[in-house]
Amino acid sequence: MKVADLVELTRAPAAFSIPGDAWSGAAHTVASGAGGRGWAMPLASACLYWSGMALNDWCDREVDAVERPERPIPSGRISPGAALGVAAGLGAAGLGIAALLGGRSALAVSAPLALMVLAYDAAAKDAPIGPLAMASTRGLDVLLGAHASPAAAWQPALAMTAHTAGLTWLSRGEVHGTRPEVAAAVTAGTVAVAAATAHAAFHDPQAGRAARLAGVGLSGAYALVVGRAQARAALDPTADAARTATRTGIGGFSLLQGAWLARRGRLGAAAAVVGAGPAYRALSKRWSPT
Template identity: 45%
Template sequence: MTAPAPTASSLAELVRLPAALTVVGDTLAGHAAGGGPTTARRLLLPAASAGLYLAGMALNDWADRDLDAVERPERPIPSGRVTPGTALATGAALTLAGITAAGAATGRRGVAVASGIAAGVWAYDTVLKHHPVLGPATMAACRGLDVLLGATTGSLRAAVPAAAGLAAHTAAVTTLSRGEVRGTTPAVASSVAGATVAGALAPVLTARAEPHGSARRATAAAALAYAATCLPGQLRAAADPTASAVRDATRSGLHAMIPLQATWAARAGRPVTALVLGGVAAAGYALRRRARARGRRQVSIT
């Protein structure tokens, strides 16, 4: 008997569709740092990032289907709403779409960088995820390459600091996320909080000094928003390193990607890009509030 086709909502849950908002700013930050022309074709780069990110989410659930059947049975695959084959095919299709979009945007340079991201995504989900060092390092490398994907329009070298900043944050969040089921230790959570402080200060202290200091002020404002988004949750996890606190801190760390992208865009002297990313962050916040309110109404009704 043929399994029924998954619903659109189940596929959206499989790929964590709203979370794609946290990745489209990577290439915007990379483009701001690396320079190069802004054309309609270059706007395919955020789409390429989103495709590769969503592919990783589908592959994650495909690779973890047996573990999720025990720890997270409500997810699309163990609940039976999406078959493992469909999840794998979705991941493969989105990977191909991401590489194709990158190639259409910036040619061979885009294909090369996007292929590196894809290789890292597949290696992480299928082999390296549970390695205590190589797992976070691979995730960090993917994020750094995603920033460099945006710089394929100009100078890759100029975008290295921004790529390093996003990669370091990714490594910290990935390390912390390992405690989402069984909790973490105060030392791990405290080190992640320390990394956040360093990640906020680095772009501010290295921002170019201008006659009116506008770039430095914009960078400082975005860095403050970044720290305010994720640092409180990390400090709570350090004080109470339970699985629940770690999950909250991990979510806030993912949401903080956007203001961090804005920080590096502002450092590059691109305030418009930083403002656009600020709008994306605000939209994501509004959507999350709306989802929480809907959940509370459903609970009260039932």
């Protein structure tokens, strides 16, 4: 198994969208020191994410043989058994890292997260509840960063959940094209998430002026970058437009996460998350993140 094939199987570049989930959750914990180890949770999150991507291709191997024969399993570059082994190994690693770094409270969040990843890939993906099932994994990922006090991070968790639901809904048109009404509804959802995020940042009494401005600015950038790509898919509902909007939406996680981090005054973390965007875009040109 070549490293390049493993990178493609796990959609490794998309992991650049992962750290901001846990970090935004950790930034919203209210207990003193509660978010400390939450900053290390992206290690567990990345393993669980890569596990889900490998499992996704294992579950879709027969469909991909017809629709996407260039993928690692149908092309013969990775055997189905090896792909399943990668998925299982990464899943176990993710749970182990979460338990090691965060103890029982982290395991109490990471275990349901792993189960939702499994449920989505194995059963829910093509069901009507598929987008909600996928969205719940990103919401739980935020809560994993806030595992010591998860209720404190409900706002960024809800924002990430809503963004992922729309992203997943639109991604269903990557092969055969989407519908204008679907892309329009997803665009409206993106604008609503951006507005709610900007409102929360601007009216946060604990945020300083710089944090408020950064939160509002990043919310606007998120609406512009992600919403514009989705609006284009509404006007031109082709498979290419849907794929472009989906990839842009994955990259847009960094802007949304950055806005929630900035709201809590974590401007350095916000800059790091947003700064990962160019790396994601560069790598996604070689390895598809979807």
